[in-house]
Amino acid sequence: MLHLTEKNFTVETKRGPLPNVVMFYAVWCGKCAMMKPLVEEIEKKYRKKIRFCEVDIDESPLLTADYEADIVPTFVFFQNGQFLGSMQGIIDENVFERRLQKIFRNC
Known part of the structure; x- marks a missing residue:
């Protein structure tokens, strides 16, 4: 998964033709640790169709607030830079x- 921060988030979520799934997580979060391997497996299946990224909520508090990721993990979906x-x-x-298939119908 591509690691995003407040500095590269906007550019990366608008970059390229692929839709994006952004996982907001925390290193101290047990639920995030449980979900990460599952998401990595799904990422392998959709590698050419959907791009998967991650944001550490402690590292990027403004993004966390912007996307109301107060519960972790939170998964946010973008296509062409638009929040879905x-x-x-x-x-x-x-x-x-x-x-994923419902949100990204055209993938």
Whole structure:
């Protein structure tokens, strides 16, 4: 996953033709540690269709506030730089993939 910060977030979420999934996480978060391997597996399946990124909430508090990522993990979805929606917490792999397919219908 590409690591994003307040400095590169806007440029990277608008860059290229692929939609983006941004995982807001914290290194101290047990739920994030549980979700990260699942997200990395999904990333492998969608490598040419969706780009996966991560934001450390402690490192980027302004982004965390902007996207209301007060519950971690929070997943935020972008296409062509446009915010499409978000989901929070621990999510089953099948549910996560179905939501991705629904949000990014054209992928």
